[in-house]
Amino acid sequence: MQITGWGTSLPEKIVSSVELAERFGIDEDWIVSRCGINERRYVQDGQTTASLAIEAGQRALDKAGLTGADIAHLIVATATPEQPSPATSAFVHHELGVSGSAHDVNAECSGFVYGLIFAAAMMKMDPRPILLIGSDTHSLTVNPADRDLGILVGDGAGAVVLTPGEDDWVLSWDLGADGARASSLKVLAGGSRMPTTEETVRDGLHYAKINGNEIYLNAVRYTVGTVRNTMEKAGLSVSDVDHVVPHQANIRIINSILNHTGLTQDQLVTNIHKYGNTASASIPIALAEALDDGRITAGDLVMLAGFGAGMTWGSVLLRWGGETA
Amino acid sequence: MELPTVEELATQLQAVSGAPDVDVDAPLTQLSDVDSMDLMEWLYGFQSQYPELQADASLFQEDGDGGATLRTVHGRLLALAAQPASAK
Numbered sequence: 231m232q233i234t235g236w237g238t239s240l241p242e243k244i245v246s247s248v249e250l251a252e253r254f255g256i257d258e259d260w261i262v263s264r265c266g267i268n269e270r271r272y273v274q275d276g277q278t279t280a281s282l283a284i285e286a287g288q289r290a291l292d293k294a295g296l297t298g299a300d301i302a303h304l305i306v307a308t309a310t311p312e313q314p315s316p317a318t319s320a321f322v323h324h325e326l327g328v329s330g331s332a333h334d335v336n337a338e339c340s341g342f343v344y345g346l347i348f349a350a351a352m353m354k355m356d357p358r359p360i361l362l363i364g365s366d367t368h369s370l371t372v373n374p375a376d377r378d379l380g381i382l383v384g385d386g387a388g389a390v391v392l393t394p395g396e397d398d399w400v401l402s403w404d405l406g407a408d409g410a411r412a413s414s415l416k417v418l419a420g421g422s423r424m425p426t427t428e429e430t431v432r433d434g435l436h437y438a439k440i441n442g443n444e445i446y447l448n449a450v451r452y453t454v455g456t457v458r459n460t461m462e463k464a465g466l467s468v469s470d471v472d473h474v475v476p477h478q479a480n481i482r483i484i485n486s487i488l489n490h491t492g493l494t495q496d497q498l499v500t501n502i503h504k505y506g507n508t509a510s511a512s513i514p515i516a517l518a519e520a521l522d523d524g525r526i527t528a529g530d531l532v533m534l535a536g537f538g539a540g541m542t543w544g545s546v547l548l549r550w551g552g553e554t555a
Numbered sequence: 556m557e558l559p560t561v562e563e564l565a566t567q568l569q570a571v572s573g574a575p576d577v578d579v580d581a582p583l584t585q586l587s588d589v590d591s592m593d594l595m596e597w598l599y600g601f602q603s604q605y606p607e608l609q610a611d612a613s614l615f616q617e618d619g620d621g622g623a624t625l626r627t628v629h630g631r632l633l634a635l636a637a638q639p640a641s642a643k
Contacts, residue, residue: 443595444612446591446592446596450595451599486596486599490603
């Protein structure tokens with residue numbers, strides 16, 4: 231499996247930490263020191279999870295020199311779907327003219343890494359191009375009064391085109407989940423357990439709610455663990471890694487993961503200061519920017535690592551360009 | 556099992572947070588230069604060093620006298636260590 235195209239979609243509307251500091255009655259420095267985010271993007275009228283996904287997907291297809299008709303399977307990773315049913319991928323499938331199947335993956339912020347591993351497995355059974363997109367619009371799911379989540383989230387989408395090739399770029403991978411941590415970050419209402427009613431809306435139960443301390447602690451634990459597992463499977467050391475592209479959750483979590491794995495700031499790819507936490511989209515957006523900047527080149531060892539609500543986690547080690555690069 | 560003293564806990568928290576000093580008798584929520592993520596970072600390190608204790612974020616919960624202090628946390632750790640293994 232190779233990555234032959236990539237693209238992003240970021241809403242034009244910029245929301246600065248200065249603006250949020252005024253809204254929440256706190257200091258801008260508190261926001262920046264707490265999460266490393268100076269600004270983030272919010273969707274505006276007419277922009278949705280699917281519309282961002284379509285734009286990012288089209289750009290990735292263009293980069294790969296393919297069209298939707300060439301795509302055998304479409305995977306959209308999102309935790310903020312276009313609507314409860316059908317899947318977001320159905321809308322993206324239609325607009326991009328994809329010829330094959332359409333799938334949604336909800337592993338929250340781990341969704342892109344989950345989707346990448348699913349795609350790699352699928353390609354072994356069916357070696358044809360796959361379009362993988364991470365797209366989220368968490369600004370629409372956050373309670374406007376929720377400071378903890380409000381300062382973190384941003385909207386965006388990132389996409390990659392995966393194609394079969396002689397060299398498999400995936401050297402090793404690791405995925406995991408711990409459903410006992412399901413309450414760490416949740417949206418209670420709107421599903422079969424708690425269907426939407428006037429009361430759930432009145433009580434704000436359709437908004438996402440986070441236990442930040444639990445997320446921090448377990449995000450570090452699980453991401454450190456998955457990075458170690460993936461490196462061990464590859465028989466390599468973290469010092470061999472050229473670039474690590476973590477889920478852009480919060481700079482303090484990212485720095486803690488670096489500290490506990492032995493990865494360094496020189497290896498880190500981050501853009502959290504510009505876009506905040508874009509959930510499923512954060513890894514493909516950061517990856518695409520690093521590629522467009524020429525930072526990642528053939529032969530480089532690239533680690534993608536994420537965690538998300540569920541809790542879920544995953545990592546994958548890629549040899550960019552394959553072993554013969 | 557030998558646990559750190561309360562003063563050693565303060566030193567560890569200083570190292571994690573960058574705070575110039577940590578008053579072990581001040582409520583954790585009132586420590587300048589120490590926030591909840593610093594506490595979680597310290598806790599992660601502690602958990603890694605003493606996994607058998609099963610210490611968690613409840614160490615920082617307020618008690619009947621108000622906000623938990625680092626001395627409160629230390630006392631809770633000692634209590635955890637004193638529990639038989641089956642109770643942890």
